[in-house]
Amino acid sequence: MMWTKLTIDTTVEAVDLISAFLDEKGVEGVMIEDHVPLTEEDKAAMFVDIPLVDGVDDGTAKVSCYIDDSFNIETLRADIAAELTRLEAFIPVGSKNITLSNTEDKDWMNNWKQFFHPIRLYDDIVIKPTWETVEDAKPDDIVIEIDPGIAFGTGSHETTKLCIGQLKKYLKPGDMVFDVGCGSGILSMIASRLGAGFVHGMDIDELAVRASEENAKLNHMGEDKIKFSCGNLLADNYIGKGTTFQLDRSTIKETQHLDVDRQYDIVVANILADVIVPLSAVIGPYLKDDGYFITSGILDVKENDVTDAMKANGFEVIDVVHMNDWVSVIGRKK
Template sequence: MKWNKYTIETTTAAEDYMSAMLADLGIEGVEIEDNIPLSKEDQADMFIDFLPELPPDDGVSHVSFYLEDDGEDRTELLKQVKEALEDLRKVVDVGSGVITSDQTEDLDWINNWKKFFSSFYIDDILIKPTWEELKPEDADKFLIEIDPGVSFGTGKHETTQLCIRQLLKYIRGNDAYTPENRTPKVLDVGCGSGILSIVALKLGASAVVGTDLDPDCMTSTHENMEVNHLDPSLGTFYVGNLIDDAALQEKVGTEEYDIVVANILADVIIPMAPVIPARLKRGGYFITSGIIDFKENAVKEAIEAAGLTVVEINHQGEWVNITARKPE
């Protein structure tokens, strides 16, 4: 299979913005090339014996994305990319913005990336890829094992970490959810690999329900639940769009959940916000991320317009978490 590779010449300051912009257009799996040296933390997470010698960082970055060469006309999509690129200039220096194209043969992307995913901690939670051996000294740790497969969700991304820390706070750290009282029921919108559902269950959620547009996510989620020795009956997962699918909304239920978590994108959260309050119990929490910082206010306004009260906003890098609460 052949792929058309499109490369945008931009700046290192615009890399995350560019990735978010392309994701908003339905383009995933971007490749970023720059001369920024790896941090010590990044080096610790990668199996590299000798780091490459890079030229001095000149602030230039190349962000590439791939589209299958299947004969389909991509003119309109590329036009949208160029228009979105010009919009980005209003908020960040995108550099020249020149787009070049090339053609490449199919690669084993699904497996090649695994060399860059190794065990790491989020607070006291150890997240380990399924293909890595558990170290003896980690045998008693709070462990989550993940194989994302073709789905999003290793836990490495800032947005996933923001959501996990909020789940820690609002499940483990919430005195209302005790064994003597009740454990929360959680809705995971855009469940991906199932990592947030699994974290919620391991923290003590009574049950999770998940939704995603991609059928492959159902496979990844069920497999990851099995790897983590979780009873399949604790999780129910549906393919569909919660925004406008009335049948899915009915399956998911009304006022069923103590927590709704959504690690998606700002442009999905905004139209989804009006349907969230109906899913939550009174006093329930909406935990969301996937929000690039320049869209923080738009998402906050949409959540408030839906009738929820924003209780906290957290940042990690250029990404934002907004947590809101349904009135009692």
Template sequence: MRWNKYTINTRTDAEELVCAMLSELGITSVEIDNLIPVPDADRQGGVFEELQPDLPEDDGSSRISFYLEEDEADASEILEKVRQALDDMSTYAQIGEGTITTEISDEADWRDNWKAYFSSFSIGNIFIKPTWEDMPEDKSDMTLVEIDPGVSFGTGKHESTQLVIRQLQKYLQEGDQVLDVGCGSGILSIVALKLGAQHVVGTDIDEDCIASSYDNFAVNHLDKSLGDFYVGNLIDDEALQDKVGKEKYDVVVANILADIIIPMAPALAASMKPGAKLITSGIIDFKEQEVADALIAAGLQVVESNAQGEWRNITACK
């Protein structure tokens, strides 16, 4: 199925007016792209600055997009009505350019174009490949992990994820209980099970990650009973902390961000058995010492730190 994407170039102070006009014409699903700074309370990740995009200064411009099927019988008529409405609107309101640009899209492209950026690779004796690639014959003796990220973060190719996998290969023992904080696609939970973990518990603030993790369990022929996954923020969600449990895990992995690891350090430490290892990553280089200080303040001992590119891993022991 092919679609035409139409983008109206307008102004932020005319967004409500333009959207109301589109709604009157039966177009109720729109995308709005502008440069207005997002308030801290509404940001994904809250005030954690590392999660926020580096946007240019707001210039008052806005782009409002909508889609029509290429072969939709009345698409041309609808588009002409939109153009006429914009012309009329410009006589009594400041709508900026008021122009419309067109982009032809294929539904399959939306789903599949990103796959070009995820190909198979290995870390030590672990071979990680996307579900749509075949297993190379010369890799048949390696431990296979298959991943379909879906809508969740986590192909394993990011430096921060690779740092954790290397530490799991170093420290995880057969039969260990593992906690995966910020589980994403479930890749670290799956790697842990493939390395011999007995059971994993995963948490994430995005419920899509829970479904994605279980989907990837199925892809890797892992029984659903080997993992329990929960939605929530371990920092201050006491109900989640109770579900996760205290002094329960031999290995805890937290591949998130420094500004999340720091306030979460006491909860991470509380979940660990005496002697357990905490493997943190997602730490940008200039935040390394802050994270180390937070882990020490939570009663943990820093065992080692590792670097890959600008990202850092800190492994600590209880």
């Protein structure tokens, strides 16, 4: 099917009224582009770790929507033009230009698969999609099969590579590992294959947890070795539903002694610096003394923020590794 993209050049002031008009006409969704700067509250909520490009707010905006063949495009276009003329008597509506373009209805949920091929890391670790075979397999390879679906993580990003390298360096056979922000479960599964006695992966996204569980099954890993749960340590200070690991529901600000049922030799968190910084204040009770806090997902410009936070929360920074613009910081619990 071919879709028609309809774009209206207008003003920020008129965006809401135009969006409401399109909704009345049966359009099920709109995309708005403008130059209105994000507030500090917006930026904090987004956990953005990539520098934002600030444009000049000139008051202009674009409202776009995608129309299928159930609409009469020319009739809709004429109706929009008439509505813009009516609104112009009350508010600025901009140039009122309406442009049309066609886009093919592709299988976006699956087309990305053509770009995901087996990845070899550190010579003996292979991450492969379920639909590919490993052509250069070696007898001692650790092979992880994965179907990422809509969960983040295929193993190709520098941050994942950094965490894998640190797990190879610090994980000892039998260690207990806590993977905070497990995504598709890659780090949890690799930790298990590297010899961890037990791995607990956690994510705030239920879909990510579901994907991790399915990927563990693909790799024949049972719940006696690896388990996933949904929870948000920063929001609730507890590990969420679907798990037997429960904490005192008091917040970290109210008590310094949490009733933690299980402590780990290693906590690994491949997230963002702006999450790792507050996480370092609550993760200590989950670690055994001298346990390792392996972190990545950190842009080099945020390295000092993370190391300072670790030091302020009872960790000795013992290792910092760079890969292009990304950094892995490892702390040891004192």
